[in-house]
Amino acid sequence: MNQHSPSVGRLAPVTARGQRSRLRLLRAAEYVFGQKGFEGASIAEICRRAGSALGSFYTYFPDKKAAYVELVDSLGSRLRSELATAVEGIDDRLDVERAGLRAFFDFAARHRQLYRIVRQAEFVDPPAFHRYYRKLAAAYSTGLAKAMDEGELRVLDPEIAAYSLMGMADFLGMRWVLWETGDLDHVVDGAMDFLTGGLSVPPAKPKLATAAKRTTKRITKASLHAHR
Amino acid sequence: MNQHSPSVGRLAPVTARGQRSRLRLLRAAEYVFGQKGFEGASIAEICRRAGSALGSFYTYFPDKKAAYVELVDSLGSRLRSELATAVEGIDDRLDVERAGLRAFFDFAARHRQLYRIVRQAEFVDPPAFHRYYRKLAAAYSTGLAKAMDEGELRVLDPEIAAYSLMGMADFLGMRWVLWETGDLDHVVDGAMDFLTGGLSVPPAKPKLATAAKRTTKRITKASLHAHR
Amino acid sequence: MNQHSPSVGRLAPVTARGQRSRLRLLRAAEYVFGQKGFEGASIAEICRRAGSALGSFYTYFPDKKAAYVELVDSLGSRLRSELATAVEGIDDRLDVERAGLRAFFDFAARHRQLYRIVRQAEFVDPPAFHRYYRKLAAAYSTGLAKAMDEGELRVLDPEIAAYSLMGMADFLGMRWVLWETGDLDHVVDGAMDFLTGGLSVPPAKPKLATAAKRTTKRITKASLHAHR
Amino acid sequence: MNQHSPSVGRLAPVTARGQRSRLRLLRAAEYVFGQKGFEGASIAEICRRAGSALGSFYTYFPDKKAAYVELVDSLGSRLRSELATAVEGIDDRLDVERAGLRAFFDFAARHRQLYRIVRQAEFVDPPAFHRYYRKLAAAYSTGLAKAMDEGELRVLDPEIAAYSLMGMADFLGMRWVLWETGDLDHVVDGAMDFLTGGLSVPPAKPKLATAAKRTTKRITKASLHAHR
DNA sequence: AATGAATGAGAGTTCATTCAT
DNA sequence: TATGAATGAACTCTCATTCAT
Structure with a gap:
């Protein structure tokens, strides 16, 4: 065990000075773990930084x-x-999705260590890793289920939808927040376009479709070019 | 051809015996890396296993x-x-999506080490990590773009769609292949339902919509119950 | 008087509260040192306990x-x-031996930390270790010498006898007090039998010897059986 | 576990070079452990020495x-x-005792680390500590029991006698081998005197007793003087 | 007197890699 | 090619002791 316990030394600091020290260490740890991963980070470096x-x-x-x-x-x-x-x-559920996606990207941009820390958690402490996603998914599923109940969304299995949407956000953030900062508005629009209407072509007016097609084709080629 | 041809990054064995040794080591490495992660795995254990x-x-x-x-x-x-x-x-593009999703789940089930190895690659060798996803995404984007061109899919930014679909597959696989083996048919159906039509309620015939709603609502509640 | 008077090697508390604190610490130290040894014990644990x-x-x-x-x-x-x-x-010197042996066993039973603390003293502070045994031996030798002088005991080198008797008591206590609580009366009797008459067969009356032999032989075999 | 096992690395060396290395380390360990105790010894020092x-x-x-x-x-x-x-x-059982005592003293003199290593074993690995004494005691008890059976020794509980004799040897060795090298012949004689005849005065010829008494009394006083 | 935070030297242990055979 | 012994840097963690409050 650790050298401490009830009366002698604690892990929760009792003095204000202790509070500050603990926080400094935690912030330093967040930075160093995010930078080097769990194994790559050394306590020595965390302490030095703190x-x-x-x-x-x-x-x-x-x-x-x-x-x-x-x-x-x-x-x-x-x-x-x-x-x-x-x-x-926010009332409209699709607006909720848009705002949520945007907020996730913002969070990821402000916490670039997020991905590395969470993903490596699988190796460090599987329960913490599961907890992270399950809590997110639970909240998400509940919200979706409610919106479906109220007729605001098409009725789907909410847990499948939740994991699908989380996966989308995760990968889009990885690609356009972490790897290469792009025009997030465009990404959010594109993602909303997809998640709103899906892939299948609506049994609709041919003229409109053709126009749109030409437009996006150009985008497509540019994107493909950009990444080998 | 690309930077990863046989002679780069590996020492090619010349004898048949050498070939066998190398393969045994690689298989052992796949197992041990998948089990313990990059840092957790030791060369000694890999050799022992091989x-x-x-x-x-x-x-x-x-x-x-x-x-x-x-x-x-x-x-x-x-x-x-x-x-x-x-x-x-497969001709129909949505059938391609379904078959692809299914094949991915199968692959993940047969290579449970996949997630752990690929995800940790980010810390071991970022280029290899990016390569993995970028190659997948490039192929995927191309296929989607073509289908959109041909009017088989609604026109969207194909790279955004590709990362969205990859994210979905990844998270659904993590949830229902890795964590908890579930009814994969149900998951594939649910995912197809989502990716085909999206979330938004079609401005459609009220009678049909109501019927569908009731049906799936029951599924919904069961699902929520099942997974906390 | 000697080099270990109250004021040396300790910081004497002046207030009553201080007295109490000191005693609490000392008691805790005795427990923890006895449990974990000198190196294994930590000041933190002692303080926690106190x-x-x-x-x-x-x-x-x-x-x-x-x-x-x-x-x-x-x-x-x-x-x-x-x-x-x-x-x-107690007048009779052999009764003194018996009572002393018994008292030692009692003390050891009530202070099971005795052996561990004293024996490890050799590594912590050799002088304290020597002091412990030399003081015991000095008192013992004096008593034995006096009894020999007075014709109550056979005349032997009293220091050799003292160390022999201390060694006996030490090992018997280790075996039957510390390791395995046994029938102490039997142990005391057996030890007295040995230390009174020694090992050698007296040039005595054949009939008595034979009878005794048979009796104890049974005990012997049982004992051997009992302890591997 | 260690990094090694069956095929890769073993604890038992297979090459002659490995044999030698292991032995060098063990010898160094014996020296350093004997000198500094278990906790005080550092692997670094052992390796340096080896x-x-x-x-x-x-x-x-x-x-x-x-x-x-x-x-x-x-x-x-x-x-x-x-x-x-x-x-x-050796035929005569008392001669066996004498030779054994002497051999023990010799062994202790040539392995001055013996006491420190064995005694501290109690804290390092109690089973090893018990094993050490129990094996000695078992062999000893068996020998004594046999001699008693054969009428060469007075009949006593052989296990009690064994622990008594081991304790004697241990303490006498500590005193006259470890602490202060003395006239071992005298110590062996004195110990044999004690263990042969015990403490009690035989109901014997007064003249002889008196003579002996005077002799040893002088020794006594000298000894007492010597050690405070 | 009492508290508990802070310190940092020092320990055991691991393991990727090298090397002699 | 194959083997397994050898290496030593680097790491996490412990804890006696000091110090500010």
Whole structure:
């Protein structure tokens, strides 16, 4: 175990000074873990960055993994909370989707460590990894199910829809937020276009379709060109 | 042809015995890397599993990373080839999507190490990681663009659509292949339902819509129940 | 008087509250040192057990070793005092031996940490270790010499006899008090039998010897059986 | 676990070079453990002394403790074997005792690390500690029981006698081999005197007793003087 | 006197890689 | 080619002790 427990030393600091130290360490850990991954990060570097002595890390965390797990949980709840705030008060469910997607991209842009930390969690602590996605999915599923019940969305299996939408957001963010910052408006529009109407051609007016086709074809070729 | 031809990144064995040793090592590596991750895996364990001596690893691979990168590339090309085979000769583009999704799930079920190896590639060798997804996306985008051109699919930005569909497949596979083996037919149906028609309620015949709604609503509730 | 008077090796508390804290720490130290050994014990655990803060230890002891040494000395003097009390007023010297042996076993049973603390003292502070045994041996030798002088015991080198008797008591206690609680009366009887008459067969009356032999032979075999 | 196992790396070396390395490490470990105790010894120092690299220790031992336990077992069997050799062919049982005692003192003198290593084993690995004494005691008890059966020794509980004799030897060795090298002949004589005839005064010829008394009294006083 | 945060030297252990055979 | 011993840098974690409050 750790050297501490109830009376002597705790992991939750009691003094204000302790609070500050712990926070500094956690922030440094978020940065370093995001930069180097779990294995690549060293406690020494985290402490150096936090301006603490090596041993101080263990005043606040039982071990390296615990700090990592705390970060995963924290990123998850920060993300969920930002998403909730972003869609608050929006009535139209498709607008909710748009705002949510946008908010996710913003979050990812402000927390570029998100992907690396969450994805590597699978190797560090599978439960934390599952927790992250399951909590997101649960909230998402519930929202979708409600909207379907109320006739605002087409009726689908909400959990399948939730994982589909999460996967979309995840991959689009990886591609256009992480790898190559692009015109996010365009990405959001494109994604909304897809998730709103799906792939299949509506049994519709041929003239309109042709016009649209020409337009997007150009985009298509440019995109393909750009990436080998 | 590309930067990953046989002679680059690997030390090609000349004798048949060497061929066999190399393959045994690679198979062992795939297993161990999939089980323990890149950092967690040790060359010693790989050699033990392959029945080779510790030093022999370096007869065939310059270092640990090289073997890992080769695996990522190999998984990528095996997957692309299986997908291509699976959809070969299918005319209807939506049937192509269905068959592709199914083939991906099958592949993931047979290569449960896929997710762990590919995802961790980001930390081991970012180029290999990008290559994996970019090659998949390029092929996918091209196919979608063609189908859109030919009027088989609604016209969308094909790269956005490709990443969206890849994200869907990835997350659905993670959820229903990796985490919890479920009724894959149901998942494929649900995913096709979503990706075909999207979320928005069609401005359609009220009677049909109502009927469908009631039917699927029951499914919905069951699903929610089943997964917390 | 000697080099271990109250004010040396300890920081004497002045207030009553201080007295209590010091004692609590010492008791906790005795427990933890006995449980984990000198190196295995941590100041943190001692403080936790004592209900004190980590820093408080150093209010009363200059360092870890000082507390340990104080315990060794204290165990030594407590033991010597109990032994002295136990044999007080006993006239027959062999009865003194019996009572002393018994008292030692009782002490060891009540202070199971005794062996571990004293034996490890050799590594922590050799002088304290020697002091412990030399003081015991000195008192013992004196007593034996006196009894020999007075014709109550056979005349032997008293120091050799003292160390022999201490070794006997030590090992018998280790075996039948520490390791496996047995029938102590039987052990005391057996030990007295040995230390009274020694190993050699007296040039005695054949009939009695034969009878005794048969009787004890049975005990013998049972004992051997019982302990592998 | 260790990085090694069946095919890749073993703890038992297969090459002659490996044999030599292992032996060098074990000898160095015996020296350093004996000098500094288990906790005080560092693998680094052992390797330095053995002329090996730090990591090589772990080629042959899974951890520090394993090497220690191996030493305890090895000391135990070396001692038992020397004792067995020393008494081989001796008919008179009391002569066996004398030769055994002497052999033990010799062994202790040549392996001054014996006491420190064995005694600290209690904290490092209790089973090894028990094994050491129990094996000695078992052999000893058997020998004593046989001699008692055959009428060569007075009949006593052989296990009690064995532990008594082991304790005597242990303490006498500690006092006159380890602490202060003395006249071992005198110690052996004195010990034999005690263990042969015990403490009690035989109901014998007064004249002889008086003579003996005077002789030993002088020794007594000298001894007492010498040690405070 | 008491608290608990801070310190940092030092430990055991792992393991990718090299090398002699 | 194959083997397995050898290497040593690097890591996580512990804990006695000090110090500011």
